[in-house]
Amino acid sequence: MSDVPDRPLLSxxxxxxxxxxxxxxxxxxxxxxxxEKFALVGESGSGKSVTALSVLRLVDAATxxxxxxxxxxxxxxxxxxxxxxxxxSDIGMIFQEPMTALNPLYRVGNQISEVVRLHEGxxxxxxxxxxxxxxxxxxxxxxxxxxxxxxxxLSGGQRQRAMIAMALACKPRLLICDEPTTALDVxxxxxxxxxxxxxxxxxxxxxxxxxxxxxxxxxxxxxxGVMERGVLVETGLTxxxxxxxxxxYTRRLLAAKPQRNVLPLPADAPVLLRxxxxxVRFRIPIGWFRHRDFHAVRDTTLQLRxxxxxxxVGESGSGKxxxxxxxxxxxxxxSGQIELGGQRIDTxxxxxLRRMRRRMQVVLQDPFASLSPRMTVGQIVGEGLALHRPDxxxxxxxxxxxxxxxxxxxxxxxxxxxxxxxxxxxxSGGQRQRxxxxxAVVLQPELLVLDEPxxxxxxxxxxxxxxxxxxLQQRHGLSYLFISHDLAVIRAMAHRVMVMKxxxxxxxGETLALFETPQASYTRELIAAAHLV
Numbered sequence: 001m002s003d004v005p006d007r008p009l010l011s012x013x014x015x016x017x018x019x020x021x022x023x024x025x026x027x028x029x030x031x032x033x034x035x036e037k038f039a040l041v042g043e044s045g046s047g048k049s050v051t052a053l054s055v056l057r058l059v060d061a062a063t064x065x066x067x068x069x070x071x072x073x074x075x076x077x078x079x080x081x082x083x084x085x086x087x088x089s090d091i092g093m094i095f096q097e098p099m100t101a102l103n104p105l106y107r108v109g110n111q112i113s114e115v116v117r118l119h120e121g122x123x124x125x126x127x128x129x130x131x132x133x134x135x136x137x138x139x140x141x142x143x144x145x146x147x148x149x150x151x152x153x154l155s156g157g158q159r160q161r162a163m164i165a166m167a168l169a170c171k172p173r174l175l176i177c178d179e180p181t182t183a184l185d186v187x188x189x190x191x192x193x194x195x196x197x198x199x200x201x202x203x204x205x206x207x208x209x210x211x212x213x214x215x216x217x218x219x220x221x222x223x224x225g226v227m228e229r230g231v232l233v234e235t236g237l238t239x240x241x242x243x244x245x246x247x248x249y250t251r252r253l254l255a256a257k258p259q260r261n262v263l264p265l266p267a268d269a270p271v272l273l274r275x276x277x278x279x280v281r282f283r284i285p286i287g288w289f290r291h292r293d294f295h296a297v298r299d300t301t302l303q304l305r306x307x308x309x310x311x312x313v314g315e316s317g318s319g320k321x322x323x324x325x326x327x328x329x330x331x332x333x334x335s336g337q338i339e340l341g342g343q344r345i346d347t348x349x350x351x352x353l354r355r356m357r358r359r360m361q362v363v364l365q366d367p368f369a370s371l372s373p374r375m376t377v378g379q380i381v382g383e384g385l386a387l388h389r390p391d392x393x394x395x396x397x398x399x400x401x402x403x404x405x406x407x408x409x410x411x412x413x414x415x416x417x418x419x420x421x422x423x424x425x426x427x428s429g430g431q432r433q434r435x436x437x438x439x440a441v442v443l444q445p446e447l448l449v450l451d452e453p454x455x456x457x458x459x460x461x462x463x464x465x466x467x468x469x470x471x472l473q474q475r476h477g478l479s480y481l482f483i484s485h486d487l488a489v490i491r492a493m494a495h496r497v498m499v500m501k502x503x504x505x506x507x508x509g510e511t512l513a514l515f516e517t518p519q520a521s522y523t524r525e526l527i528a529a530a531h532l533v
Contacts, residue, residue: 008069009034009206010055010174015066017050017059017230024050026230028066032174032206039209039217039238041253042227043458044428048210049096051227052176055208056087070174089119092172096179096210098159099369102151108135108162109147115169134165139191141317145284156365156452157188157316157485164192171203178210185315185485186529193220212458214254218242226250256459258492261470262511265308265495272446272479273304273327278336278346280322280503296322298504299336306446307473309480311494311511313487313526319503320483321365324449327481328360329353340447358388361440365452367432371424371439378420381405381439388443404442408434408468430461434468441472449481454489466493487530491515499523 008031017025025047032038040048053059055068057075068075070091075083087093095101103111112134113127122130128147135143138161151159164180175196181189193216199205209221217224217238225235226247234247245251280297297319304310312320325331327338329345338345340360348356361384364370371380378401385397392400401420402411410416410431424432433453440448450469454462466489472478484490490497491511498508499520507520518524 007034008032009036009071010208011067011069012051012055013067013069015051015054015068016064017047017054018063019061024230025054028227028230028232030225030232030235032208034173034206035200035204036223037200037207037209037221039211039221039224040227041211041214041217041224041458043253044212044430044461045229046227047230048227049178052093052178052208052210055174055176056091056093057083085119088115088167088172089170090172091174091176092167092170093176094164094167094178094180097366097368098156098163099151099366101163102159104151107148107150108154108159112147112162112166112169115166119170130169131165134169135162137195138162138165138168139188140165155316155321156455157185161188161192161316168195168199171199172205173203174206174208176208176210179212180209181211181213181216185313186487186526188316189216190529212462214242214459226253253460256463258463258466258488260492261467262309262493262495263474265305269305269307271303272306272308272341273302273481274337274339275300275302275327276337277301278326278338279334280319280326280331281334295503297326297333298502300505302498302505302508304447304479304481306479307477308496309473309482309494311490311497312481312483312500313485313490313497314500316485318500320500321451322503323500324362324451324481324483327447328362328449329356330362358384358443359445360447360449361443361445362449362451363433363436363440363453365455367429367436368424370436371432373424376421376423377405377410377427377435380424380435381442384439384443400442401438404438405435407472408438408441409464410434410438428461430457430465433457433465437465437468437472441476441478444476445478447479447481449483451483452485453482455484455486462489469493487515487527499526 010032013029015025015028016023028051040051042048050059054064109128109131112131116122116130117127132143132147135147140146140158140161154162167175181192196207211217221238223236224238224241225232228249234241234250245254277299278297279299282294282296283291284294286292300323312323314320322331326333333346340356381404382397382401385392385400389397405411405419410419454465457465473480482490482493494511497511497514499506501522507523515527518527
């Protein structure tokens with residue numbers, strides 16, 4: 001495929017997007033041919049998503065100029081009723097944060113069915129069958145059951161696959177993918193990419209691919225555009241840009257990879273956390289009066305020493321997050337026992353457990369969903385102090401919050417002004433994750449459960465957050481349970497690794513030894529899919 005397509009399906013010409021006095025996209029032009037995969041890469045806040053949303057005219061409160069030509073028609077001039085008919089049919093979109101994009105009040109099957117009923121006029125029964133088939137094709141296990149699940153009942157990766165199924169429902173001619181594989185493990189990611197390839201072969205569908213995963217861009221796309229601060233600084237064939245990047249910013253992006261920064265543990269480091277033959281089961285209804293047990297975690301045993309990072313890897317739905325929630329006493333266990341510092345967690349009464357909460361905190365996968373949009377940053381970070389430090393004055397708590405925000409890179413000296421009185425939506429994805437980290441660490445816990453803390457971040461911001469976590473661990477002696485599908489991140493951060501599949505631990509060991517000589521066939525598949533060998 002040539003550098004510039006001869007007959008483009010989509011042509012963006014001199015696009016500028018301005019919010020008030022701030023110009024976030026400046027004179028951006030590129031074209032996408034039928035059947036082509038074009039990637040936009042760049043740091044968080046570079047204008048990638050705003051550019052993509054502008055194609056569907058979904059950017060509110062913005063002044064937009066330029067031309068967006070789809071199949072010969074300028075979409076900037078298309079009436080809104082006709083734009084509504086276009087969205088979801090000829091142009092589909094996979095959004096970055098499925099927990100906020102999916103309606104929490106409707107089952108995922110109903111949300112997928114709605115698309116095909118609206119655009120194709122299918123009957124409810126036929127639309128339901130299409131929804132089941134789409135969930136099956138996107139790799140969700142037991143699609144006949146999961147089609148009736150609500151978004152909160154699915155794992156992060158499963159919610160992302162449901163979003164992909166919805167976007168593919170009407171077989172669009174152009175699919176806009178805004179971080180479509182962010183929450184997916186490497187094996188499911190490969191399945192989704194194979195599915196997109198298959199649809200392209202069948203339909204000639206074009207893809208506008210927005211991602212921070214440069215390894216994925218290298219393997220999957222034909223051409224790539226690099227954005228920095230709203231400007232398209234470089235475009236070209238993917239292989240050529242990766243082999244000989246012309247712009248300095250492109251070279252910096254390609255050089256940004258997780259660097260291992262793991263200090264050896266003292267030989268006498270005590271055990272902080274113990275889990276002994278712990279199991280988690282859910283009762284799933286299969287009829288009016290019948291149920292069956294679903295084994296989310298099976299007889300798992302682990303130890304975590306003070307100052308140690310234990311990485312938990314595995315496919316979406318393998319039980320990683322359920323394990324983390326059980327360790328935090330946020331999920332009842334069916335059997336076994338859990339201890340923190342010699343004190344039982346699983347049998348603690350409510351008052352004891354409340355006191356223990358200060359010692360164990362969590363950073364969740366999706367900071368936009370886990371940070372209240374109605375609270376300021378000062379209220380979010382200070383909420384735990386108000387609960388666990390009632391003996392402190394308001395001024396003491398405020399000073400502690402300011403010091404913590406400064407420690408995570410959100411203080412005045414880092415160029416972030418008025419942070420206490422601002423809201424989460426005013427920050428980039430990387431900054432929101434720093435707020436979530438500050439909220440957890442401000443209580444000076446001993447254990448931090450990190451559930452995919454960098455999955456939604458571009459490589460350069462990811463590198464900064466990982467460096468921050470390493471620095472906080474060394475400074476405060478924190479123990480991390482690091483849950484991730486990104487094996488490169490786990491290799492950079494963890495002392496030891498546990499590999500989970502279908503709720504069971506299939507292999508565990510010291511990180512570098514396990515990555516170099518994996519024993520289990522499933523571990524070898526994961527490492528091969530991640531292109532780490």
